[in-house]
Amino acid sequence: xxxxxxKTLAQQTASPTTLRSLLEPIQHELAQFEAMLAAELRSDQPxxxxxxxxxxxIGGKRLRPALLLLAAKSVGQVREAHxxxxxxxxxxxxxxxxxxxxxxEAATRRHLATVNSxxxxxASILLGDFLFSHAFHLASTLETTMACRxxxxxxxxxxxxxxxxxxxxxxxxxxxxxxLAIIDxxxxxxxxxxxxxxxxxxxxxxxxxxxxxxxxxxxxxxFQIADDVLDLVGxxxxxxxxxxxxxxxxxxxxxxxxxxxxLDEPQRQDLIHVLENGAPDRQEPLLPMLKQYDAxxxxxxxxxxxAERARRRLDTMPASPALESLRRLTxxxxxxxx
Amino acid sequence: xxxxxxKTLAQQTASPTTLRSLLEPIQHELAQFEAMLAAELRSDQPxxxxxxxxxxxIGGKRLRPALLLLAAKSVGQVREAHxxxxxxxxxxxxxxxxxxxxxxEAATRRHLATVNSxxxxxASILLGDFLFSHAFHLASTLETTMACRxxxxxxxxxxxxxxxxxxxxxxxxxxxxxxLAIIDxxxxxxxxxxxxxxxxxxxxxxxxxxxxxxxxxxxxxxFQIADDVLDLVGxxxxxxxxxxxxxxxxxxxxxxxxxxxxLDEPQRQDLIHVLENGAPDRQEPLLPMLKQYDAxxxxxxxxxxxAERARRRLDTMPASPALESLRRLTxxxxxxxx
Numbered sequence: 265x266x267x268x269x270x271k272t273l274a275q276q277t278a279s280p281t282t283l284r285s286l287l288e289p290i291q292h293e294l295a296q297f298e299a300m301l302a303a304e305l306r307s308d309q310p311x312x313x314x315x316x317x318x319x320x321x322i323g324g325k326r327l328r329p330a331l332l333l334l335a336a337k338s339v340g341q342v343r344e345a346h347x348x349x350x351x352x353x354x355x356x357x358x359x360x361x362x363x364x365x366x367x368x369e370a371a372t373r374r375h376l377a378t379v380n381s382x383x384x385x386x387a388s389i390l391l392g393d394f395l396f397s398h399a400f401h402l403a404s405t406l407e408t409t410m411a412c413r414x415x416x417x418x419x420x421x422x423x424x425x426x427x428x429x430x431x432x433x434x435x436x437x438x439x440x441x442x443x444l445a446i447i448d449x450x451x452x453x454x455x456x457x458x459x460x461x462x463x464x465x466x467x468x469x470x471x472x473x474x475x476x477x478x479x480x481x482x483x484x485x486x487f488q489i490a491d492d493v494l495d496l497v498g499x500x501x502x503x504x505x506x507x508x509x510x511x512x513x514x515x516x517x518x519x520x521x522x523x524x525x526x527l528d529e530p531q532r533q534d535l536i537h538v539l540e541n542g543a544p545d546r547q548e549p550l551l552p553m554l555k556q557y558d559a560x561x562x563x564x565x566x567x568x569x570x571a572e573r574a575r576r577r578l579d580t581m582p583a584s585p586a587l588e589s590l591r592r593l594t595x596x597x598x599x600x601x602x
Numbered sequence: 603x604x605x606x607x608x609k610t611l612a613q614q615t616a617s618p619t620t621l622r623s624l625l626e627p628i629q630h631e632l633a634q635f636e637a638m639l640a641a642e643l644r645s646d647q648p649x650x651x652x653x654x655x656x657x658x659x660i661g662g663k664r665l666r667p668a669l670l671l672l673a674a675k676s677v678g679q680v681r682e683a684h685x686x687x688x689x690x691x692x693x694x695x696x697x698x699x700x701x702x703x704x705x706x707e708a709a710t711r712r713h714l715a716t717v718n719s720x721x722x723x724x725a726s727i728l729l730g731d732f733l734f735s736h737a738f739h740l741a742s743t744l745e746t747t748m749a750c751r752x753x754x755x756x757x758x759x760x761x762x763x764x765x766x767x768x769x770x771x772x773x774x775x776x777x778x779x780x781x782l783a784i785i786d787x788x789x790x791x792x793x794x795x796x797x798x799x800x801x802x803x804x805x806x807x808x809x810x811x812x813x814x815x816x817x818x819x820x821x822x823x824x825f826q827i828a829d830d831v832l833d834l835v836g837x838x839x840x841x842x843x844x845x846x847x848x849x850x851x852x853x854x855x856x857x858x859x860x861x862x863x864x865l866d867e868p869q870r871q872d873l874i875h876v877l878e879n880g881a882p883d884r885q886e887p888l889l890p891m892l893k894q895y896d897a898x899x900x901x902x903x904x905x906x907x908x909a910e911r912a913r914r915r916l917d918t919m920p921a922s923p924a925l926e927s928l929r930r931l932t933x934x935x936x937x938x939x940x
Contacts, residue, residue: 311769312762363731367724386705386768389727393701394761396731400738401754409742412750416739423732424650430724431649 286593289586290333293342297329297350304351304398312394315383319362319391322376325602327487328353328458331593335462335476337586338578345406345465352411353458355399356419360426363392367430368509375504411461418457425449434514436536440521444485447492452484459483475577479590482574487597489567492517494601497551497560502601511550514539518563519554526557567598624931627924628671631680635667635688642689642736650732653721657700657729660714663940665825666691666796669931673800673814675924676916683744683803690749691796693737694757698764701730705768706847713842749799756795763787772852774874778859782823785830790822797821813915817928820912825935827905830855832939835889835898840939849888852877856901857892864895905936 287294305320307313329350336346364370365378366388372378380388396419403411429446432438459480463473494503495510496519510517516524520539524532538549554560571594581587625632643658645651667688674684702708703716704726710716718726734757741749767784770776797818801811832841833848834857848855854862858877862870876887892898909932919925 307762307765309762309766309769312765315765360731363727366727385723387765389701389704389730390761390765390768392727393698393730393734394758394765396734397754397757397761400750401758404742404747404750404754406747409744409747409750412738412742412747416735416742419735420732420739423728423735424645424647427645427650427653427725427728427732428647430728431647 286589286596287330289337289584289589290330290342293333293337293347293350294326294330297326297333297347297354300347300351301354304355304402305395315379315387315391316394318376318382319358319379319395322358322362322373322379326354327597328357328454331455331480331483331590332458332462334586334590334593335459335480336466338581338584338590339463339468339472339476340466343465345411346462348402348406349411349458349461349465352399352403352415353454353461355395355402356415356422357454359392359395359399360422362388362395364426368506368513370506370509372500373505378506410464414457414461418453421449421453422451425451425453429515432516434540436514436516436520436524436532436539438516438521440518440525443516443518443521447485447488448481451488451491452481455484455487456480472581475581479574479577482570482577483594483597486567486570486574486594489518489563489570490598490600493519493560493563493567496520496554499601504602511539518566519559520550522562523554523557523559526559564598571595571598624927624934625668627675627922627927628668628680631671631675631685631688632664632668635664635671635685635692638685638689639692642693642740643733653717653725653729654732656714656720657696657717657733660696660700660711660717664692665935666695666792669793669818669821669928670796670800672924672928672931673797673818674804676919676922676928677801677806677810677814678804681803683749684800686740686744687749687799687803688796690737690741690753691792691799693733693740694753694760695792697730697733697737698760700726700733702764706844706851708844708847710838711843716844748802752795752799756791759787759791760789763789763791767853770854772878774852774854774858774862774870774877776854776859778856778863781854781856781859785823785826786819789826789829790819793822793825794818810919813919817912817915820908820915821932821935824905824908824912824932827856827901827908828936828938831857831898831901831905834858834892837939842940849877856904857897858888860900861892861895861897864897902936909933909936 301320302317305316307316332350332353333342333346336342361373362379365373366380366385369380370378371381376382378388379391400412400415403415406412425446425448429450432442432446456477457480460473460477463476468476492510495508495517500506509515524535527535535550535553575591575594578587578591639658640655643654645654670688670691671680671684674680699711700717703711704718704723707718708716709719714720716726717729738750738753741753744750763784763786767788770780770784794815795818798811798815801814806814830848833846833855838844847853862873865873873888873891913929913932916925916929
């Protein structure tokens with residue numbers, strides 16, 4: 265297991281010109297957020313401290329804090345509350361990632377061993393709970409219950425989305441609408457909430473906050489479709505995480521759903537048979553079929569359309585470098601290898 | 603697996619005269635709380651709904667809601683906020699139980715199959731998260747952030763206690779003070795918080811609320827010591843849950859810590875050898891030793907002293923049926939078989 269440095273959005277060099285410049289408007293605030301995250305995730309118990317710091321490293325790309333801070337800056341000023349909220353959403357997201365890695369029995373995340381492979385499932389479960397709890401507690405240090413309420417609503421839907429997804433394991437007749445409803449809940453809810461909180465705490469009115477929320481939702485759906493495509497056809501080395509877990513865990517995602525739709529019933533039954541019984545080489549017969557029916561292309565196109573819709577949600581907002589970054593992020597989420 | 607009816611405190615008949623009458627002062631409110639809990643844990647997704655309802659059944663003895671409501675009633679009036687808070691603390695507690703059962707690989711809880719044995723670890727992890735999230739969201743529907751803050755603080759300590767306990771697995775030289783610090787965090791924090799919230803939301807002043815919190819803390823410690831004794835020498839049929847998991851998971855608890863203290867070094871090393879290598883019959887050589895050194899008696903006596911101290915914390919409070927129940931509950935928690 266290679267313990268390479270994990271990379272946040274800010275550190276990624278895949279498309280250096282776009283990506284670095286995207287976060288330029290909130291560079292300073294992202295550094296403050298990182299400091300707050302590190303300060304929050306501290307314990308005087310050595311074992312707890314080690315685990316928690318590791319969990320913080322293994323966290324996401326900082327996409328949600330970036331969205332929150334860019335939304336804030338494009339509406340008005342980044343305030344202390346925004347840094348708190350950015351820390352909260354990242355903790356919630358990291359908690360779900362760590363619990364997901366137990367469920368997926370994934371070995372790698374952001375070029376690091378997952379918590380469950382470095383320690384065990386027990387450590388992962390407890391660390392996820394610790395992060396959830398600290399996130400909610402941190403949200404409660406703000407003046408009103410609004411952030412707690414919005415974040416609580418979002419995490420309710422995230423959890424329900426995860427449970428729904430579990431309920432559809434091995435259901436290869438899942439249709440696109442159900443798939444979209446699941447990723448809307450498990451992924452897009454938190455990106456929508458991040459954008460809404462960013463706008464709201466910068467003084468946005470209700471209709472502006474709703475635009476940001478809609479932007480975050482469409483962006484989250486585009487992001488998740490792209491993520492699911494990566495899980496099927498991505499490169500583990502570039503992605504820095506275990507791939508192919510969706511097939512292994514019998515999670516039907518958009519390319520497969522599309523393929524199923526295009527096959528006739530006997531072909532469909534054959535493929536289901538392969539998917540249900542196939543060992544690790546399940547992908548072999550699948551990939552040529554996905555190609556033949558352009559099912560990957562279809563999914564990528566759907567992701568692009570959500571990304572494009574996200575971009576247009578901000579059309580009426582006043583121009584600013586932060587707004588431009590949000591618009592360009594919609595391009596990034598569907599054109600990434602990690 | 604027997605799917606007998608699970609029993610709340612109110613339904614237990616072990617010591618019928620005391621127990622039923624203990625909850626008499628809040629009988630009506632407990633019923634309202636049960637209704638709110640059931641209403642909160644509903645989903646229009648059939649799989650989610652089934653799982654969540656089961657989780658609600660498998661929950662605790664409703665000790666924490668009972669403490670919260672009795673504290674409220676002994677201080678003043680039970681209000682709507684108390685019912686909300688009782689639901690919140692029970693959800694948090696149930697979430698930790700469900701995650702604990704994954705960690706302990708326990709098969710039975712409250713005479714029912716645990717979620718992980720009836721479904722799987724994945725269902726348990728997601729259901730626990732769902733309950734945590736709903737608990738925090740529900741707390742945020744109250745007027746101020748106070749409840750969110752107090753509950754967030756408590757769950758932070760609960761999670762830290764669980765992680766500390768994990769860090770001491772197999773450490774048979776753990777001393778009594780460290781053991782007490784761990785159970786103070788993982789168990790007593792939430793019983794203390796329940797009592798404090800009950801008192802506070804009934805209009806208690808700061809020093810009264812602190813008395814209730816101290817009562818809840820001592821009661822929680824007594825409860826956990828008694829629980830750990832039950833895990834060693836209890837009767838599974840009466841307890842309605844898998845026992846012996848502490849030894850299996852190499853969790854040193856008070857009777858064992860006491861025994862280790864009394865042995866000389868060669869005996870201690872012999873015993874550690876047995877505990878580390880022993881198969882399921884680990885208990886066989888241990889039980890006679892625990893008896894010989896009166897280590898169980900010692901632990902029970904410690905539990906009694908905490909219970910007694912809890913009782914005295916309420917000495918200055920004005921007499922009422924609810925207060926009398928709280929005083930008598932201290933007796934119940936150390937003299938139970940389930």
